[in-house]
Amino acid sequence: MSRDLATHRPDTLVRRDPTSRPALRGWLFTGIAGLGFLLVLLVVASYFGAAFGVQTTLLALVAAVVPLGIVIPTFLWLDRFESEPTRLLVGAFLWGALVAALVAAVFNTSAIAVLEVVTDPESALATTAVLVAPFVEEAAKGVLVLVVWWFLRHEFDGITDGMVYAGVCAAGFAFTENIHYLSVAWSQGGAEALTGTFVVRCLLSPFAHPMFTVLTGVGIGVAATSRTWLPRLVAPVIGYLLAVLSHALWNLAAVSGGQGMVAVYLLVQVPVFLAFLGFVGWARRHEGRLIGEHLRPYADAGWLSPAEVAMLASMPQRREARAWARANTGREGLAAMRAFQDAASELALLRRRVQHGAADAHAVEQERERLLALRARRAQFVGMPTT
Numbered sequence: 001m002s003r004d005l006a007t008h009r010p011d012t013l014v015r016r017d018p019t020s021r022p023a024l025r026g027w028l029f030t031g032i033a034g035l036g037f038l039l040v041l042l043v044v045a046s047y048f049g050a051a052f053g054v055q056t057t058l059l060a061l062v063a064a065v066v067p068l069g070i071v072i073p074t075f076l077w078l079d080r081f082e083s084e085p086t087r088l089l090v091g092a093f094l095w096g097a098l099v100a101a102l103v104a105a106v107f108n109t110s111a112i113a114v115l116e117v118v119t120d121p122e123s124a125l126a127t128t129a130v131l132v133a134p135f136v137e138e139a140a141k142g143v144l145v146l147v148v149w150w151f152l153r154h155e156f157d158g159i160t161d162g163m164v165y166a167g168v169c170a171a172g173f174a175f176t177e178n179i180h181y182l183s184v185a186w187s188q189g190g191a192e193a194l195t196g197t198f199v200v201r202c203l204l205s206p207f208a209h210p211m212f213t214v215l216t217g218v219g220i221g222v223a224a225t226s227r228t229w230l231p232r233l234v235a236p237v238i239g240y241l242l243a244v245l246s247h248a249l250w251n252l253a254a255v256s257g258g259q260g261m262v263a264v265y266l267l268v269q270v271p272v273f274l275a276f277l278g279f280v281g282w283a284r285r286h287e288g289r290l291i292g293e294h295l296r297p298y299a300d301a302g303w304l305s306p307a308e309v310a311m312l313a314s315m316p317q318r319r320e321a322r323a324w325a326r327a328n329t330g331r332e333g334l335a336a337m338r339a340f341q342d343a344a345s346e347l348a349l350l351r352r353r354v355q356h357g358a359a360d361a362h363a364v365e366q367e368r369e370r371l372l373a374l375r376a377r378r379a380q381f382v383g384m385p386t387t
Contacts, residue, residue: 060182067206096172159221166217336380
């Protein structure tokens, strides 16, 4: 930054007149993206309707919603310290469920058709599942995380954000893929086949796709917080290749079937899943420590108290603070405390981006806005007038 606002006292800043242009651009982008998603939705819905019929598709859709109730809350829990904008999370889910799923379907189907020319259908399907689908699907999902980092750097703060966007996008992809496999199972084998597919895909392995794509998200998160060009170039590639490798091994076990699938699930998938949960927990605790570390200069300058910094770095203390705010000033106080905590998290991670040379040209203005938001929200939850 050209000047460090953490060294300025709270009474030295004046808010600049706002402009409506950023909001207008945001609404325009949202409208264009919404129209694009709608068109892809029509294509996907037409395919399912033509291939399986409306009733079968709706039955599969209801069953495919179940794993979302497990996966999405996990990534929202990870995202609690500095929540990503809802519109971007919805966009990530829709990208996975619609765009990535359609792209993967086109490429995978084309690969099967080409391979069937030189081999039998069963071999073509197995080869595509192991050697083609992992590359295509992980690229189709991972590009969403790459786009968020590259074009919305003010919303992308590192490994945790990479994991969240990758996980939500992959959950959307798995949702559409599950609809397909569940529809096939019902059409070919009735209730028994549907139940078996539901248990395997929706209950025993709901985190499969998210765990693959999270590796790409971690790689992009490392790149986002790196000071030099080499990690920024190499880390996303390594993350993507690890996602492809893990996906290919999983598909290899699936096409092998029988005892091979059971062995891979028990000896590989379960330990990897436990490691994944441990890493998710570590990432959340690490983000809390980073927030505390980067808020201390603002406490030294008088913007925050040491007690507030300690509260903001701990999720249990954040919950206690929200309960206190609600008891002190009601619903408005609770909303103000939430906004205070969000602004503080954004401020800390903005300062971190600045230190890593990853902030944009508006960093000083963004820092000032968050500092003023802290002051205004604090006045609300302690019951003081904000004027």
